[in-house]
Amino acid sequence: MTDPSLLEIRDLHVTYATGEGALPAVRGVDLTVDRGQIVGVAGESGCGKSTLASTILRLQPVNATVTGEVRFNGRDILTMKWGELRAVRWAGASIVFQGALHSLNPVHRIGAQIAEALHVHSSGLGETTVTGRIDELLGQVGLDPERARAYPHQLSGGQKQRVMIAMALACDPELVVADEPTTALDVMVQAQVLSVLSDLVRDRGVGMLMISHDLSVLADLCDRITVMYAGRVVEEGPAAKVFADPLHPYAGALSAAFPRVGDPAARFAPAGLPGDPPDPRHLAGGCSFAPRCPRAADVCLPAEPELVTYAEGRAAACVRIGEPRSPAERSRDHHA
Amino acid sequence: MTTTNESTGTVPVSARRLTRQRRVAAWKRGWAQFRTHRSGMVGLGILVFFVLVALLAPILASSQGLDVTTANGPVLGAPSGHYLLGTDENGRSVLTLLIWGSRISLFVGLLATLISMVIGTLLGLVSGYFGGWIGRITFRLTEWFLVIPFLPLAIVLASVLGRSLFNIVLVIGVTSWPGTALLIRSQTLSIKERAYVERAEAIGAGRWHQIGKHVLPNVMPMVFANTTLTVAIAILSETTLSFLGLGDPTRTSWGSMLDSAFEIGSITTGSWWYIVPPGVCVVLVVLAFTLIGQALEEVLNPRLRARS
Amino acid sequence: MSLVADPGLVSESEDVQTRTRGYASYLGLKVLGAIGSLMFMLVVNFFLFRVLPGDPARTLGRGRLTTDAQKAAFNKAYGLNQPLPEQFWTFLKNTAHGDLGISIQYRVPVSHLIWERLWPTVLLVGTSTILATVIGVYLGIRGAWKRGGRFDKISTSLSLTLYSMPEWWLGLMLIAGLGVGFWFVPGIFPTGGLHSPDVNPSSLHGILDTTWHLVLPVTTLTLAYLADYSLIMRSSLLDELGEDYLLTARAKGLRDVQVRNRHAVRNAMLPTTTIIALNIGFVVSGAITVETVFSIPGLGLLSIDALQAPDFWVLQGFFLVASAGVILANLVANLIYGWLDPRVRT
Ligand SMILES: Nc1ncnc2c1ncn2[C@@H]1O[C@H](COP(=O)(O)OP(=O)(O)O)[C@@H](O)[C@H]1O
Ligand SMILES: [Mg+2]
Numbered sequence: 001m002t003d004p005s006l007l008e009i010r011d012l013h014v015t016y017a018t019g020e021g022a023l024p025a026v027r028g029v030d031l032t033v034d035r036g037q038i039v040g041v042a043g044e045s046g047c048g049k050s051t052l053a054s055t056i057l058r059l060q061p062v063n064a065t066v067t068g069e070v071r072f073n074g075r076d077i078l079t080m081k082w083g084e085l086r087a088v089r090w091a092g093a094s095i096v097f098q099g100a101l102h103s104l105n106p107v108h109r110i111g112a113q114i115a116e117a118l119h120v121h122s123s124g125l126g127e128t129t130v131t132g133r134i135d136e137l138l139g140q141v142g143l144d145p146e147r148a149r150a151y152p153h154q155l156s157g158g159q160k161q162r163v164m165i166a167m168a169l170a171c172d173p174e175l176v177v178a179d180e181p182t183t184a185l186d187v188m189v190q191a192q193v194l195s196v197l198s199d200l201v202r203d204r205g206v207g208m209l210m211i212s213h214d215l216s217v218l219a220d221l222c223d224r225i226t227v228m229y230a231g232r233v234v235e236e237g238p239a240a241k242v243f244a245d246p247l248h249p250y251a252g253a254l255s256a257a258f259p260r261v262g263d264p265a266a267r268f269a270p271a272g273l274p275g276d277p278p279d280p281r282h283l284a285g286g287c288s289f290a291p292r293c294p295r296a297a298d299v300c301l302p303a304e305p306e307l308v309t310y311a312e313g314r315a316a317a318c319v320r321i322g323e324p325r326s327p328a329e330r331s332r333d334h335h336a
Numbered sequence: 337m338t339t340t341n342e343s344t345g346t347v348p349v350s351a352r353r354l355t356r357q358r359r360v361a362a363w364k365r366g367w368a369q370f371r372t373h374r375s376g377m378v379g380l381g382i383l384v385f386f387v388l389v390a391l392l393a394p395i396l397a398s399s400q401g402l403d404v405t406t407a408n409g410p411v412l413g414a415p416s417g418h419y420l421l422g423t424d425e426n427g428r429s430v431l432t433l434l435i436w437g438s439r440i441s442l443f444v445g446l447l448a449t450l451i452s453m454v455i456g457t458l459l460g461l462v463s464g465y466f467g468g469w470i471g472r473i474t475f476r477l478t479e480w481f482l483v484i485p486f487l488p489l490a491i492v493l494a495s496v497l498g499r500s501l502f503n504i505v506l507v508i509g510v511t512s513w514p515g516t517a518l519l520i521r522s523q524t525l526s527i528k529e530r531a532y533v534e535r536a537e538a539i540g541a542g543r544w545h546q547i548g549k550h551v552l553p554n555v556m557p558m559v560f561a562n563t564t565l566t567v568a569i570a571i572l573s574e575t576t577l578s579f580l581g582l583g584d585p586t587r588t589s590w591g592s593m594l595d596s597a598f599e600i601g602s603i604t605t606g607s608w609w610y611i612v613p614p615g616v617c618v619v620l621v622v623l624a625f626t627l628i629g630q631a632l633e634e635v636l637n638p639r640l641r642a643r644s
Numbered sequence: 645m646s647l648v649a650d651p652g653l654v655s656e657s658e659d660v661q662t663r664t665r666g667y668a669s670y671l672g673l674k675v676l677g678a679i680g681s682l683m684f685m686l687v688v689n690f691f692l693f694r695v696l697p698g699d700p701a702r703t704l705g706r707g708r709l710t711t712d713a714q715k716a717a718f719n720k721a722y723g724l725n726q727p728l729p730e731q732f733w734t735f736l737k738n739t740a741h742g743d744l745g746i747s748i749q750y751r752v753p754v755s756h757l758i759w760e761r762l763w764p765t766v767l768l769v770g771t772s773t774i775l776a777t778v779i780g781v782y783l784g785i786r787g788a789w790k791r792g793g794r795f796d797k798i799s800t801s802l803s804l805t806l807y808s809m810p811e812w813w814l815g816l817m818l819i820a821g822l823g824v825g826f827w828f829v830p831g832i833f834p835t836g837g838l839h840s841p842d843v844n845p846s847s848l849h850g851i852l853d854t855t856w857h858l859v860l861p862v863t864t865l866t867l868a869y870l871a872d873y874s875l876i877m878r879s880s881l882l883d884e885l886g887e888d889y890l891l892t893a894r895a896k897g898l899r900d901v902q903v904r905n906r907h908a909v910r911n912a913m914l915p916t917t918t919i920i921a922l923n924i925g926f927v928v929s930g931a932i933t934v935e936t937v938f939s940i941p942g943l944g945l946l947s948i949d950a951l952q953a954p955d956f957w958v959l960q961g962f963f964l965v966a967s968a969g970v971i972l973a974n975l976v977a978n979l980i981y982g983w984l985d986p987r988v989r990t
Binding site (some may be wrong): 480482483484487488489491568572576579580598604606608612618623626627 | 677680681684685688692693696804805807808809810812813816817819820823824835925926928929932933936937947948950951954956959960962963966967969970971974
C-alpha cells in the first residue's frame, strides 16, 4: 500500500439540528490534500465550506451530526480518542478562522497565546526557547517581535490575522486550514496577508486547505480547486483549468463573477449569478443548481448528478457537459 | 389611497397601514416566540392569577374583614374550616389580609416602576442621543444617583417626611431609575449609529422628532423587558420597606403583615400561617415577574436569542 | 525568508493607536469621578437633613430642645440660623473633621458609635460575601458550561427562587426551622444576638460562641447573595461561550477544562467581579434587615433604632457612611475592572 494522503475526506455528511428541522450542510463531500499541496475550496456563502473545515479538527458545533471519514495521515479524526485528537489539533493541523478579528482572546497578550499552543504540544519548553520561537514567528509574518507584549485590541485587523498565521505555524503542522482568512479585512490588506500565508506555507512544504468565495484568488494560490454548491462538490480539478475553463456551469459563473486580467470577455462578464443558493432544509430533488442554471433542462430534474471524471484529473457533477448547446444558449454565451 | 384594498394586492397599501401591519406582525411573532419559553409562560400564569385576585378582592373577601374593631375571630387561631389560613393577632382572617394585601403590593410595585421607567427612559434617551454637555451632565447625574444606597435613603426619608405609601413609591422610583437609564443609553447609542437615523438627520428632521420617530420605537422592546424585571425588584423593595415599618401603617400589604407577624413573635409561638403565606406570595409574584422578564429579554434581544 | 523588509507589509492601511491611555490616567479619571460622587452625596445629605425638614433644629434636635434658649444655642452651635450656603460650608467643615454630631440616644459622638457598630456588620457581610462568591461562581460556571443539563436546571431554579425571596424572610424561615424548631424537631442554633450573655467575647469560648451565633445569619445572607452571583456568573459565561476565541483555544488542542478556566471563565469573571465589588458597597444597607431579624448589634440595627427614636444625628452619619461605602466600592470595582481588562487599561 502506498503512503496515505495527508488529508482524505470521504463521503462526508454534516447535518445540523435546527429549530426548523434538519439542515444538511455538507452532503457527501470527497476531498484530498497531499503533502505540500495547496487545495482551494470555492463556493458562495452558505454552501458548507466552514462546516467542512470545522470537521477536519472535529470542531463542529454540538448540534451537528457527522458521518463519513476524515483521514489525517490515514487515521480517522472523527473516531479518534480525545487524547489523540488533541495531539493532532494544531501540531498536526491548524486553522486560521473566518471570524479573524475575534479569534484571539482579548485579555491575554498575543505572545502568551502563541506560547500556549507551544506549551500544549511540547511540555518542558524553556522560557527562552519559547520567547525565541515567538520572536521568530512574528518576524516571519512581518510583525515586530516587540508586539508579543501587545493585546489583540492594540493591533489592526491585518496584524491580528498575521498573529493568527504565526500561531497556526507555531507547532510546525503538516496541514493548515484557512477558512476565508481575509474576508474580514480591508481590500488592501487582504492581498498582503494572503501572500504572507501562501509564501510561508509554500516555503515550508506545508499542506493547505484554502477556503474562499473568490475563485480568482484560489486560482492564483492553489494547485487544485474543489467547487462546492449546496453542500456538494460540483467540480474538482487543477486550479488553472477550473478557473480558465470550468466544466460546471456554477464554476463558470464563479469564474466569470470576477474579472480576469487580460481577458477581453471579462469586461462583459456578468457581475454575479441571479438568485440565491437554496435553503438546505428545503431542497427539491434533482440538481440543486438547476433553478439558477442557464443550461438547465429537463434532464437535470430527475436526480442529483454524480461527480464524473471528464478528463485527466478533472471531474464535474453536471449531466449536460458535452451536450450540444442550443442556439439560444449559444447566443447568450456569445454575448457573455 | 383611502380606499386601499389589501386583498387585491395591486393597489399600494398606505404607508401608515403598512407600518401598523408590520408592527402587528412583529408582536405576533414575539408572542409566538414567548410562548415557546416554558418558564416565561409559567410566570405569566402565576401573574395572571395574582392580578385576578387583586382585581377581584372585593368579591373574594369583604373589606369588612380588614377592620380591627369588627374582627371577631380567635386571636392567632390556627387554620380551620372557617378561617382557611387562620387568624392574626386581632382575630382577622389571614386569607382576607392576603387577598387585600396583593393590591398594595402590586400597586406600589407598578407605580414605582412607572416612575422609574419614565425618568430612566427619558434621561437614558437624552444622555445617549445628545452629545456635548447635555449628554455629559445627564450621564453624570445617572452615575450619581446610581450610588445612592436604597434602604438608608428610605429610612432617612421616612424619618424626615414621615411614613406613607407615597414615600415608599418615591424611594423605589428614585433609586431604581439609574439602571434603566444606563440600559436605554447604551441602546440609544447603538441605534444612533444606524443608517436611518443618520438619514433623518441629513434631511434635517428635528431631534425630538427623531427620538420619537426612530429611537424610541427601537428601544421600546428593551424598556418593556426591563420594566418587568424592575417590577420584580420594586415589589421586593416594597415588602422590605413595609417589613421595616416604613410604610403606611393603616394599609395592609404583604410586607406589613410580615412586620406584624414578626413583631408579635409568630416565629416563637409557632403561628406559621401568619408568616409563611405572605412570604410565599411575595416569592411567587416576584418570581413570576422575573421569569417573564427573562423570557422577554431573550425574545427581544437578538444577541441572547442567538446563544440559546 | 524574511518578510520584514517588504515595505508593503509595514504600511498597512488601517492605523490603530497602539497606546490610547495608560492605567494611571484611567485611574485618575475614576478617582475624580468618585470625588464628584462624594460631593454629590454630601449635597444630598445636606438637603435631606437641613432643607427638606423645614425646621432643621426641631428635626435634628428632636426630644432634647425644650426651651427657646436651648434651641437658639443649638442653632448657633450647628450654624442652623445661617443662610444655607454658609450652613453647607459648616456642614462640610464638620464632616471633614469627622464631627458627625452627638447621638441623642446614646450621648456619645456619632462617629464613635458608628465605628463601634461597624465591626459586627463587616463580620457578617464579609463572611457571607466570601462564601457566596465562591459557591455562586462555582454554580454559575458549572451550570453554564453544561447548559440545560440537570445540574444547570436545578441550580438555576434554586437561584431564581432565592433571588425572588426577601432575604429577611428567608432568615425568619431559618430561625423557625433551625433556631426555634418545629413539630418535634428541636431548634439547634441560637435565634439572635451576637453572643450569649454570660461569655467573654474575646476568650476562645467566646469566639466559638459568636461563630455559633453567626451560623444562621451568615447562611441567610450567603444564600441571598449566592443567588445573584450564580445568575450573573452563568449569564456572563454564556455570553462568552459563543465567542470565536474559544474555538481557537479548542483548536489549539487544549483540554476542555483548560479552555474553560483559562479562556472562558477568565473573561466571564470581568463583569462578575465588578458586580461583586459593587455589591460590597451595599454592605451597610444589605445588613439592615438581617441584623434586625437576628438582632445583631451592627450598623443596620443601629439605624433602625435611630429611626424609632428618632436620632437624626445617627441617621445622618449612617447615611453618610452608607453612601461613602458605595462610592468606595464603585471605585474599587472600576479599578479591578481596569486591572483585569487590558482593553480598559491600555
Ligand atoms: N451551528 C449551525 N447550526 C445550524 N445551521 C448552521 C450552523 N452553522 C452553519 N449552518 C448552516 O449550514 C449551512 C452552511 O454554512 P457554512 O458551512 O457556514 O457555509 P459557508 O462557510 O460556505 O458560508 C448554512 O445554511 C448555514 O446556515
Ligand atoms: Mg464560512
